[in-house]
Amino acid sequence: MTELILQALYSGLLQGGSYALIALGLALVFGTMKVINLAHGELVLLAAYIAYSVESGLGLGPMFAIPIALVIVSLTSVGVYLIVSRIKKDREINSLILTYGIGVILTNFILLVWKADIRSTSSSWLQEGIEIGPFFSMRSEVIFFGVSLVLMAALWRWLATSWYGRAVRAVSSNRDAAKLMGIDPGRTELVSFLVAGILAAFAGVALFSYGVIQPAYGGALTVKAFIITVLAGIGSIPGVLIAAVLLGVAEALTVTLASSALQELSGMVLFLLVLFIMPNGLFGAQRRRG
Amino acid sequence: MKRTYTRIAMAALVASAWLSQASADEFLVGAEIPLTGNLARVGAGMQEGIMVAAEVFNKTNGKHKVKIVTVDDESAPAKAIAAVEKLASQGVVAITGGYGSNNISPASDTANKLGLVYITSGGVDDSLVASGRKNFFRINNTAGYEKAMLGMLADVGAKSVSIVYSTKDATTGLAKDVEKALAARGVKVTTHSFDPAITDFKPIINKIKLQDKSEVVAMVGYENDYVGIIRAARVLKPKIKAMVGVWSLATPKMAADFPDLMPNVFGTALLPFPTEFKTADGKAFSDAYKQLYKKEPDYLGQFGYVQSMLLFEAIARAADKGTIKKGGVAEEMRKTDRETLIGRVQFAANGDNQNFVHRMAQHQDKKVVIVWPKEHATGKLAYPAVPW
Numbered sequence: 125m126t127e128l129i130l131q132a133l134y135s136g137l138l139q140g141g142s143y144a145l146i147a148l149g150l151a152l153v154f155g156t157m158k159v160i161n162l163a164h165g166e167l168v169l170l171a172a173y174i175a176y177s178v179e180s181g182l183g184l185g186p187m188f189a190i191p192i193a194l195v196i197v198s199l200t201s202v203g204v205y206l207i208v209s210r211i212k213k214d215r216e217i218n219s220l221i222l223t224y225g226i227g228v229i230l231t232n233f234i235l236l237v238w239k240a241d242i243r244s245t246s247s248s249w250l251q252e253g254i255e256i257g258p259f260f261s262m263r264s265e266v267i268f269f270g271v272s273l274v275l276m277a278a279l280w281r282w283l284a285t286s287w288y289g290r291a292v293r294a295v296s297s298n299r300d301a302a303k304l305m306g307i308d309p310g311r312t313e314l315v316s317f318l319v320a321g322i323l324a325a326f327a328g329v330a331l332f333s334y335g336v337i338q339p340a341y342g343g344a345l346t347v348k349a350f351i352i353t354v355l356a357g358i359g360s361i362p363g364v365l366i367a368a369v370l371l372g373v374a375e376a377l378t379v380t381l382a383s384s385a386l387q388e389l390s391g392m393v394l395f396l397l398v399l400f401i402m403p404n405g406l407f408g409a410q411r412r413r414g
Numbered sequence: 415m416k417r418t419y420t421r422i423a424m425a426a427l428v429a430s431a432w433l434s435q436a437s438a439d440e441f442l443v444g445a446e447i448p449l450t451g452n453l454a455r456v457g458a459g460m461q462e463g464i465m466v467a468a469e470v471f472n473k474t475n476g477k478h479k480v481k482i483v484t485v486d487d488e489s490a491p492a493k494a495i496a497a498v499e500k501l502a503s504q505g506v507v508a509i510t511g512g513y514g515s516n517n518i519s520p521a522s523d524t525a526n527k528l529g530l531v532y533i534t535s536g537g538v539d540d541s542l543v544a545s546g547r548k549n550f551f552r553i554n555n556t557a558g559y560e561k562a563m564l565g566m567l568a569d570v571g572a573k574s575v576s577i578v579y580s581t582k583d584a585t586t587g588l589a590k591d592v593e594k595a596l597a598a599r600g601v602k603v604t605t606h607s608f609d610p611a612i613t614d615f616k617p618i619i620n621k622i623k624l625q626d627k628s629e630v631v632a633m634v635g636y637e638n639d640y641v642g643i644i645r646a647a648r649v650l651k652p653k654i655k656a657m658v659g660v661w662s663l664a665t666p667k668m669a670a671d672f673p674d675l676m677p678n679v680f681g682t683a684l685l686p687f688p689t690e691f692k693t694a695d696g697k698a699f700s701d702a703y704k705q706l707y708k709k710e711p712d713y714l715g716q717f718g719y720v721q722s723m724l725l726f727e728a729i730a731r732a733a734d735k736g737t738i739k740k741g742g743v744a745e746e747m748r749k750t751d752r753e754t755l756i757g758r759v760q761f762a763a764n765g766d767n768q769n770f771v772h773r774m775a776q777h778q779d780k781k782v783v784i785v786w787p788k789e790h791a792t793g794k795l796a797y798p799a800v801p802w
């Protein structure tokens with residue numbers, strides 16, 4: 125039993141890392157603009173399909189797709205911002221409908237270009253099983269868990285030390301006050317979407333490297349990212365990692381100790397439980413101020 | 415001048431009479447298919463078979479023609495109902511298609527209420543034929559898949575089996591039936607149901623490795639599930655003797671897309687790959703498929719073709735008898751008894767194909783080899799044999 129639980133914890137940890145990578149971009153945009161970008165999962169998926177094209181078309185490993193994915197997905201993300209920024213009234217609600225629509229368009233674009241077939245990497249190097257003590261995992265899972273940690277640290281440092289990072293935090297905290305301080309909220313939001321696009325590009329390449337993709341998968345990714353963002357508490361980047369790992373571990377333990385059919389349910393129960401006890405999430409604004 | 419006008423008028427009359435005859439013989443047939451959403455891949459495969467059937471029928475039947483009108487049900491039950499209603503409003507005489515028992519059920523209910531025949535190969539849940547729909551027909555069923563899986567497991571003498579299955583209706587139904595049948599034979603069975611949304615199968619495989627310690631892992635799911643399960647098994651390497659699955663697994667597509675994951679994996683398949691069609695019907699299907707889609711036919715196309723061809727033939731017979739609008743299509747469907755690409759098809763009173771039995775195939779050297787039953791085998795079964 126101990127062996128089972130240890131492996132479940134390890135699998136949950138790695139799964140959490142990948143969830144965090146997917147959720148980071150959504151959390152950043154949510155924190156800055158209070159906009160839930162429902163097309164975020166499709167941006168991740170777009171990057172994954174770019175990785176597939178690079179692998180199948182050029183015969184290169186998925187990681188070589190990162191530069192191309194960065195350009196295309198970031199520009200698409202900026203495009204999403206330019207459309208969302210046109211909303212003049214009730215941005216929170218209207219952006220939901222608008223980004224949902226953009227998500228549907230992106231899904232169908234992916235379907236048209238790459239067809240409905242399921243895709244996954246054929247790189248045996250990335251899929252190879254590696255053993256670390258009593259723990260088993262795929263090489264790609266470990267690599268992208270590391271990538272996830274590095275990106276999170278980079279994002280945290282960018283938010284803490286760079287001018288634009290601080291501007292993002294200022295706009296996130298109080299848009300009007302930030303404006304009075306000479307910060308251009310529009311440009312700051314644009315930067316947020318650009319960074320979210322960069323994060324989505326990494327997340328998509330990672331997803332293709334250890335998972336299976338299909339055009340309809342974007343919605344499920346957005347839901348997972350949204351759960352983690354809310355669980356973490358709006359605006360908390362380290363919280364995203366902790367919430368994601370918590371979710372991954374809860375799911376893996378549910379499979380091990382109860383039933384695999386309850387895995388998704390356990391995530392939702394955790395989500396509701398945390399919100400019931402801490403309405404602002406694990407690391408929400410109110411708690412941090414306290 | 416007067417004679418010229420008369421000739422033109424006569425020619426116009428003859429042309430219009432010919433045209434009206436032609437349009438009277440062209441029947442609109444609805445295809446309600448998931449072309450987007452999570453079933454888009456299988457829906458697109460079935461649609462290919464439907465279009466090939468229309469192509470072959472229109473070329474060979476002579477007197478009657480069919481025209482396919484397709485509506486995408488977006489893999490959603492509510493949209494499937496709307497699709498059937500839309501097709502009915504466009505004047506279709508029957509419906510072919512449907513994928514996923516949960517979509518087919520409401521869609522065929524609607525077709526039934528509208529008096530339209532509905533034929534499918536995309537739903538194996540037995541409730542579909544147990545609900546008393548008079549106009550519902552299907553060419554494959556759980557029992558056929560179950561017989562193949564159980565037959566192969568009996569031949570290799572498996573003593574313990576772990577069944578990993580998706581919680582969807584059709585997969586749950588098949589898994590439960592297989593579990594019951596295996597247990598009745600004295601085989602030790604453990605089941606692991608999983609939510610269709612999950613992506614990491616390592617915790618399940620780890621339970622099989624450390625707790626179940628079964629000889630065989632039986633997978634009842636879809637393509638994305640198989641990839642996840644086999645990948646997790648390759649990482650954790652449980653001491654099993656075989657990995658066995660059902661639909662969408664022993665296909666040329668899986669062999670081509672996942673060459674590293676598929677070796678030695680078993681799955682249901684009626685045809686080997688490379689495909690050999692020996693009958694005239696098979697050759698007509700294969701040639702038309704390759705011409706239309708520039709690729710090798712797969713099982714989805716094959717099932718879509720058979721269900722649609724049977725429907726078109728029933729429509730033609732009903733048209734000859736003048737009973738199209740008097741329930742003639744359903745009546746002719748019930749009289750169907752013919753050899754097809756998937757074997758002999760005869761519909762029982764509940765609309766189910768009573769003769770359906772699947773075969774088991776194994777991925778061997780990038781080929782798909784039929785290994786069960788022995789009389790249809792195209793190669794030798796490799797056991798024990800796993801994908802790593």
